[in-house]
Amino acid sequence: xxxxxxxxxxxxxxxxxxxxxxxxxxxxxxxxxxxxxxxxxxxxxxxxxxxxx
Amino acid sequence: xxxxxxxxxxxxxxxxxxxxxxxxxxxxxxxxxxxxxxxxxxxxxxxxxxxxxxxxxxxxxxxxxxxxxxxxxxxxxxxxxxxxxxxxxxxxxxxxxxxxxxxxxxxxxxxxxxxxxxxxxxxxxxxxxxxxxxxxxxxxxxxxxxxxxxxxxxxxxxxxxxxxxxxxxxxxxxxxxxxxxxxxxxxxxxxxxxxxxxxxxxxxxxxxxxxxxxxxxxxxxxxxxxxxxxxxxxxxxxxxxxxxxxxxxxxxxxxxxxxxxxxxxxxxxxxxxxxxxxxxxxxxxxxxxxxxxxxxxxxxxxxxxxxxxxxxxxxxxxxxxxxxxxxxxxxxxxxxxxxxxxxxxxxxxxxxxxxxxxxxxxxxxxxxxxxxxxxxxxxxx
Numbered sequence: 001x002x003x004x005x006x007x008x009x010x011x012x013x014x015x016x017x018x019x020x021x022x023x024x025x026x027x028x029x030x031x032x033x034x035x036x037x038x039x040x041x042x043x044x045x046x047x048x049x050x051x052x053x
Numbered sequence: 054x055x056x057x058x059x060x061x062x063x064x065x066x067x068x069x070x071x072x073x074x075x076x077x078x079x080x081x082x083x084x085x086x087x088x089x090x091x092x093x094x095x096x097x098x099x100x101x102x103x104x105x106x107x108x109x110x111x112x113x114x115x116x117x118x119x120x121x122x123x124x125x126x127x128x129x130x131x132x133x134x135x136x137x138x139x140x141x142x143x144x145x146x147x148x149x150x151x152x153x154x155x156x157x158x159x160x161x162x163x164x165x166x167x168x169x170x171x172x173x174x175x176x177x178x179x180x181x182x183x184x185x186x187x188x189x190x191x192x193x194x195x196x197x198x199x200x201x202x203x204x205x206x207x208x209x210x211x212x213x214x215x216x217x218x219x220x221x222x223x224x225x226x227x228x229x230x231x232x233x234x235x236x237x238x239x240x241x242x243x244x245x246x247x248x249x250x251x252x253x254x255x256x257x258x259x260x261x262x263x264x265x266x267x268x269x270x271x272x273x274x275x276x277x278x279x280x281x282x283x284x285x286x287x288x289x290x291x292x293x294x295x296x297x298x299x300x301x302x303x304x305x306x307x308x309x310x311x312x313x314x315x316x317x318x319x320x321x322x323x324x325x326x327x328x329x330x331x332x333x334x335x336x337x338x339x340x341x342x343x344x345x346x347x348x349x350x351x352x353x354x355x356x357x358x359x360x361x362x363x364x365x366x367x368x369x370x371x372x373x374x375x376x377x378x379x380x381x382x383x384x385x386x387x388x389x390x391x392x393x394x395x396x397x398x399x400x401x402x403x404x405x406x407x408x409x410x411x412x413x414x415x416x417x418x419x420x421x422x423x424x425x426x427x428x429x430x431x432x433x434x
Contacts, residue, residue, distance in 0.1 A: 019255055022306035023266065024273060024434040042258050042432055043398045044391075 002042050004028070008035030017042055100226045103233045107217050110236045111210075117243045118203075118210045121250045122147065125196075125203045128254045132192050133185025142184050146200055147207045149177060167361045171284075177201075191256075194285075194307030195431060199253040202390075206246045209239060245387040252392040253308060258432035260388040263397050264335040264355070265302050265433055267380070267404040268426025272300045282319055286311035293409070295418030299328075301425040308431030314362025317423055321369045328375055329420045331366065332408060335427035336389055336397075337381035346400035347383040348407055355379035356427050366425075376415065380407050393432075 002021045004013045011032050021027070025039045087094045122143070129139045151173040154165035181197045182188075188196060213232065220229035252259050258266070276289035282301070289300045299320055303311030313333075321328050335355035339345065354370075354377055356363045370377050382400050408424065416422060 017255065017257060022256065022432045022434045023258060024269065025306070041398045043393045043395050046395050 001045055003040050004037040005040045006030035006033060006035045006037050009033040013037065096226055097224075100220075100224065100229055103226075103229045104217070104221055107213075107220075107229065107233050107236060110240055111213055111217055113240065114206075114210050114213060114243055117247045118206045121203045121206050121247055124250050124254055125199050128199060129181075129185055129196060132188045132196065134187035135184050136186070139184040142180065143200065143203070146177070146180055147204050149173075149180075149204060163361055163364045166359060170359060170361065191305070191307030194309050195253055195256050198308035198429070198431060199250060202246050202250045202253055206243055209243055209246075213239060241387065245390055248387075248392070249390040253431065256306065256308075256432050258393045259390055259429055260384045260393050260397050261336050261390065261429045262393065262431060262433050263382045263384070263401065263404075264333075264428040265305070265426040265430050266393075266398075266428075267334045267382070267401050267408070268300060268302050268424055269433060270401055271405050271408060271424070272298075276300055283312035283315040285309045286313060286316040288316055288320060294412060296412055296416055297419075297421045299324075299421065299423045301423060303426075303428075303430045305430030305433040308429050310358070310427070310429050312362065313356065313425050313427055314365035317425055318365045318369045320423055321373060321375065324421060326373055327421045328373065328423055330412075330416050330422045331370055331375055331377045331425070332380065332411060332422065333366070333377070333425045333427055334380045334404060334408065335382075337383050338389075339383035339385055343383055344396070345384050345388055345394060346396035348400055348404045349381045349383065350407055350411070351379050351381065353377055353379055355381055362427075378411050378415070380404050380411070 001014050002017045004015070004027070005011070006013075007026075009030060009032055011030055013031070021039055021042060023039055023042055026036050027039060028037045029035070030037055126140055126143055129135065129143060133139070151169055154162055154169060156162055177200075178193065178197050181200060182193050185193055185196055213236075216228060216232045219225070220232060249259065251257075271293070272289060272291055275291045275293075277291065279287050279289035281304070282288040285303055287300075287302060287304045291298045291300060301313055301316045301320070303309050303313070317331065321331075331354075333355040335357070337349060337355070338357075339347070354363045354366045356366070366377070369375075382397065382404055384394075384397055388394060388397065412422060
């Protein structure tokens with residue numbers, strides 16, 4: 001997953017990773033305020049562990 | 054026939070059921086007689102079973118090797134757009150090697166190793182650049198990383214095949230036994246390289262990059278005067294709680310680890326006694342049962358690899374009597390080379406907090422401190 005934050009209104013967003021994405025890359029516009037979005041993290045989500053009986 | 058019947062506990066001439074039980078008993082008895090009269094039989098049988106197991110895993114290893122090779126070829130063609138078929142060159146690079154220096158006289162061996170590694174790295178990268186003329190510089194770094202993963206899996210496959218064939222040829226059970234014992238770990242490493250190849254092809258950050266990410270998150274938007282201090286290694290400056298921080302890290306977003314040892318050495322030699330503390334941040338191999346993303350603190354240089362960078366920092370720190378602190382983030386070897394996990398990303402803030410705490414407790418305002426983020430910068434700008 002690629003997580004993005006708007007540099008103006010701090011709106012957080014996430015989407016599947018795309019080729020060319022990297023952390024601290026300024027990419028796209030904020031859907032709320034049209035400010036600049038920046039990628040803050042890229043990671044693989046971990047499956048939730050089953051509760052021990 | 055009478056004596057055989059007695060041997061297997063049968064009374065002679067007692068009907069058709071007797072013949073069946075006699076055959077069953079004979080089938081049961083034959084292996085025992087073979088073991089009794091031919092002592093090597095059981096060893097041969099055991100070795101055959103082990104060879105079959107190794108053979109099955111070797112076939113799986115070949116599938117992984119071919120998959121990673123195929124991904125490398127596909128990416129070189131897609132990003133590099135070579136005019137000629139790159140496959141022969143890729144196959145040649147998959148068997149590229151660096152001969153380690155002679156250690157009979159260990160004096161000066163670090164310098165020799167450093168030189169050989171530099172030459173090898175430059176040569177490898179140049180070869181990738183030649184077969185990928187259309188690729189941008191960061192893509193060349195990623196392709197070099199991908200080709201390196203192919204080379205690693207290929208080496209695993211070649212070595213295991215060598216010992217399998219050697220064990221089979223010499224009928225040496227101890228050779229086969231050793232190979233069979235390490236196969237589960239070998240398969241785990243090969244599988245990790247397979248997953249790493251996906252990340253490297255896409256340019257995704259890997260677990261090993263966490264040290265760089267911690268330092269980059271501290272310095273982001275605050276650093277100034279950024280310049281290259283060593284190959285693929287940048288130095289910048291920033292103020293943090295009144296301390297003058299000199300940030301050392303490899304340059305991204307292409308996949309490379311830079312030369313942090315050389316950069317820190319040059320910085321200290323330039324600033325001399327002004328540097329009051331060196332902090333390194335890196336990923337640490339966790340022990341089984343430990344949590345991924347656990348942050349640990351200690352003293353010393355936190356750099357893995359060949360030891361050249363670690364040696365250079367230790368030498369310059371001893372020369373100028375500079376304390377060295379380390380902040381480490383726990384992860385397994387597999388997590389270090391596969392796409393960065395959520396638990397590792399979540400540890401970044403805690404690790405950054407630990408760095409700030411070390412600065413607060415060990416230095417005073419106005420101090421000059423070197424903060425080095427160690428690791429692969431793939432996917433980190």
